[in-house]
Amino acid sequence: MAEEVWVGTWRPHRPRGPIMALYSSPGPKYLIPPTTGFMKHTPTKLRAPAYSFRGAPMLLAENCSPGPRYSVNPKILRTGKDLGPAYSILGRYCTKTIMTPGPGDYFPEKSTKHVFDSAPSHSISARTKTFRVDSTPGPAAYMLPVVMGPHTVGKASQPSFSIKGRSKLGSFSDDLHKTPGPAAYRQTDVQVTKLKAPRYTMAARVEPPGDKTLKPGPGAHSPEKVTMTKPSAPVVTFGIKHSDYMTPLVVDVE
Numbered sequence: 001m002a003e004e005v006w007v008g009t010w011r012p013h014r015p016r017g018p019i020m021a022l023y024s025s026p027g028p029k030y031l032i033p034p035t036t037g038f039m040k041h042t043p044t045k046l047r048a049p050a051y052s053f054r055g056a057p058m059l060l061a062e063n064c065s066p067g068p069r070y071s072v073n074p075k076i077l078r079t080g081k082d083l084g085p086a087y088s089i090l091g092r093y094c095t096k097t098i099m100t101p102g103p104g105d106y107f108p109e110k111s112t113k114h115v116f117d118s119a120p121s122h123s124i125s126a127r128t129k130t131f132r133v134d135s136t137p138g139p140a141a142y143m144l145p146v147v148m149g150p151h152t153v154g155k156a157s158q159p160s161f162s163i164k165g166r167s168k169l170g171s172f173s174d175d176l177h178k179t180p181g182p183a184a185y186r187q188t189d190v191q192v193t194k195l196k197a198p199r200y201t202m203a204a205r206v207e208p209p210g211d212k213t214l215k216p217g218p219g220a221h222s223p224e225k226v227t228m229t230k231p232s233a234p235v236v237t238f239g240i241k242h243s244d245y246m247t248p249l250v251v252d253v254e
Helices: 108-115
Strands: none
Touching: none
C-alpha cells in the first residue's frame, strides 16, 4: 500500500552530495589555492616557469603592405634597364625671341669725342622741379625809375601843369534848391477826380449742366426688326444640347 502513494519513479532518499541550502555557512566556497598551473597559484609554494604558444598571425586584409599588387617591369634589373638605344622625336622648343641690335643701330662717328681729344661742350639743363614753387622775383619784376615827369628819382625835373576838370559846384547844372523837377511826379489818373466810365469784361463760356455720356443716334435703331407690335411668321429654334439641370459656365468679361 505504501508504494501506491508515490507517483513516478522518484522516491525520497538521502542526498549523494552536499547541498548548499542545507548549510548556513559559506561551505566549500573558499578553497585552497592550487599548487599547479600558472593562474591563481598558491603564494606559499614555488611556481615553475610557464610557457605559452604564440597567437595566430594577423589577417592579410589587415596588412598595410601592398603585397604583389605592383608588377615589376621585367626589363628592369638590379643594375638598371636592360634595353637597347631608343630614340624619339622631340617637339620644337618654344624659344623667346630677343631683339638684338643690328649694324645700323650703331653710330661710330659719334664716338670721336670719347676716343680723341675734343673741346669742352656745355648744354642747357632742364628746369628743376622746384622752379614752379620758387617765390623769388625774376628780372622782369624790377622796373627802372622814370626820367621824365614830376616823379623822377635822383634828378631834377621841370614844373608840370595839368588841366583840371570842370567842377559841378557853381555850374549851370548845379541844383541849388535840391527840389524835384516836373518829371519826378507821377501823372494822376483822370478817373480819380472825375466821373468814372463804366467797364465791361468778357466772361468765359458757360456750359449748361447735363449728362456727357454718349447717346445713340437715329441710325442706331432698327425699327424694321420690331415684331412685338406687328404680326410675324412663327420662328422655330433648335433646342439646347446640355441638361437644364447643369450649372452653366460663367466667364467674367472685363
